[in-house]
Amino acid sequence: MTNPLQVSPEPLLALALRKLLVLVLIAYSGAIGAADKSPNSELPSTVTYSDHIAPILRDHCIDCHRPGQIAPMSLTTYAEVRPWAKAIRKEVAAKRMPPFHASGPLGRFSNDLRLTDKTIKLINRWVDAGVPRGDLRNAPPLPIADSGWSLGEPDLVIDFPEYRVGGKDRDENVYRFAPFKFPHDVWVRTIDFSPRDNRVIHHASIYFTEPGDVVPETPTTGLFHQFNFNTLDRIWHTWGPGMQPHAGYQGAARLIEKGARIGALFHYAPMEEEAIDRTSVGIYFANGKINKSVGILNFIADDLKIPPYAHAYSLAKEAPIPDGIEITHFWVHMHLRGRSSKYIFHYPDGTDEVVLDVPNYNMDWQPMYYLKDSIKAVPNSTAECISVWDNSADNPQNPDPSQTIRFGVRTQDEMGGGIIFYLKDRAPEECVSVVNGIAQ
Ligand code: HEC
Numbered sequence: 001m002t003n004p005l006q007v008s009p010e011p012l013l014a015l016a017l018r019k020l021l022v023l024v025l026i027a028y029s030g031a032i033g034a035a036d037k038s039p040n041s042e043l044p045s046t047v048t049y050s051d052h053i054a055p056i057l058r059d060h061c062i063d064c065h066r067p068g069q070i071a072p073m074s075l076t077t078y079a080e081v082r083p084w085a086k087a088i089r090k091e092v093a094a095k096r097m098p099p100f101h102a103s104g105p106l107g108r109f110s111n112d113l114r115l116t117d118k119t120i121k122l123i124n125r126w127v128d129a130g131v132p133r134g135d136l137r138n139a140p141p142l143p144i145a146d147s148g149w150s151l152g153e154p155d156l157v158i159d160f161p162e163y164r165v166g167g168k169d170r171d172e173n174v175y176r177f178a179p180f181k182f183p184h185d186v187w188v189r190t191i192d193f194s195p196r197d198n199r200v201i202h203h204a205s206i207y208f209t210e211p212g213d214v215v216p217e218t219p220t221t222g223l224f225h226q227f228n229f230n231t232l233d234r235i236w237h238t239w240g241p242g243m244q245p246h247a248g249y250q251g252a253a254r255l256i257e258k259g260a261r262i263g264a265l266f267h268y269a270p271m272e273e274e275a276i277d278r279t280s281v282g283i284y285f286a287n288g289k290i291n292k293s294v295g296i297l298n299f300i301a302d303d304l305k306i307p308p309y310a311h312a313y314s315l316a317k318e319a320p321i322p323d324g325i326e327i328t329h330f331w332v333h334m335h336l337r338g339r340s341s342k343y344i345f346h347y348p349d350g351t352d353e354v355v356l357d358v359p360n361y362n363m364d365w366q367p368m369y370y371l372k373d374s375i376k377a378v379p380n381s382t383a384e385c386i387s388v389w390d391n392s393a394d395n396p397q398n399p400d401p402s403q404t405i406r407f408g409v410r411t412q413d414e415m416g417g418g419i420i421f422y423l424k425d426r427a428p429e430e431c432v433s434v435v436n437g438i439a440q
Contacts, residue, residue, distance in 0.1 A: 048134025154282030190248035240366025253286035285437030301416035
């Protein structure tokens with residue numbers, strides 16, 4: 001079969017404007033490593049931390065395993081890694097670490113951290129050999145900005161007011177808006193989200209307002225329908241612990257208009273202790289020629305109605321793929337009953353293609369799936385997002401299988417579907433030249 005997708009020839013420097021939606025997730029696939037037939041003899045005879053293991057940890061682990069991130073321990077030095085060597089071997093062999101939940105071949109998504117079988121064997125050999133250190137001068141430097149912002153110091157940091165969270169019975173969904181107002185129009189390449197304390201927020205969807213939007217000045221609970229604007233259209237990004245920021249796409253930016261505010265729907269899950277949420281959002285201004293706009297296709301399954309004890313209730317949402325767009329990333333979202341999720345593209349010649357398959361959804365992991373090579377729309381094709389939930393007693397996460405479940409923001413309600421993010425060329429008269437976010 002000919003591949004109906006024309007993959008764009010220029011990998012778009014693999015960077016995306018992250019904008020997203022309501023919650024995010026991750027599912028557990030029995031992650032498939034790359035088919036790698038290399039015999040052990042192809043491995044180096046001496047495997048050392050400095051020459052072999054440190055680069056693997058840098059590229060696949062320390063986004064989360066470093067101070068201030070979500071993992072329980074830091075893996076940035078030999079001294080830190082050594083006591084964890086056996087646990088590392090076990091977790092990588094079982095393909096629980098690094099977490100990534102889409103199935104399919106390695107290398108399709110730019111944030112696919114999975115290890116090849118050869119790399120797993122290398123780690124194994126290193127542990128068998130008694131975790132040799134090597135010459136630490138050869139260990140790679142860590143590419144982490146000291147500021148804690150992985151993309152470097154933002155052009156603008158907007159602080160949300162402090163908010164007290166936590167407590168066992170607290171499962172809160174709160175809209176909060178930062179008091180800051182943009183003093184003039186600005187073109188934004190990407191944003192990053194820093195909760196400072198990674199324990200406090202389950203996930204957050206981040207919005208910018210537009211002129212005429214009315215926002216609450218105090219924390220407000222409920223669903224997005226209460227506002228006089230459609231928050232779904234305004235979503236820029238959905239953040240979850242462990243999610244790394246995306247630098248944005250070449251030539252793509254969004255205009256934040258004078259007077260705009262930034263807000264987010266914060267989901268705080270129950271937590272033993274109380275804590276203070278001190279979230280900041282880092283804003284990165286665009287530079288250069290802006291010749292692409294950013295858009296979303298919405299597949300949110302807000303009409304779901306899951307019967308009690310249903311093992312595999314499924315709901316599909318379909319939308320035409322607009323001509324001329326290039327698809328950059330996918331997001332799917334469910335809660336505790338989420339079982340699996342996939343996107344299928346249907347082509348006019350009658351063929352179908354699964355473009356994202358998350359066979360074992362797990363709400364604890366909330367990634368965005370960034371395509372390494374964007375997908376150019378085939379005219380007259382459609383996209384379908386299929387969500388499957390398990391409301392049976394066999395689902396260990398299910399709080400109560402006897403309930404009929406509907407769409408809602410609380411953890412015990414459900415969500416489904418997802419969002420496709422895309423870029424589209426701007427008409428020549430809509431292109432702008434931008435310096436530090438300001439149109440020239
Ligand atoms: C996206 C974030 C993320 C990445 C990337 C990641 N980890 Fe983890 N890791 C976690 C979190 C969170 C936990 C604790 C929760 C859990 O076990 O699921 C964890 C747990 C572990 C544990 C078990 C700790 C224990 O208490 O037994 C090991 C070992 C581990 N990771 C190793 C690795 C290695 C090695 C890599 C890279 C090859 C890696 N992780 C990549 C987030 C991550």
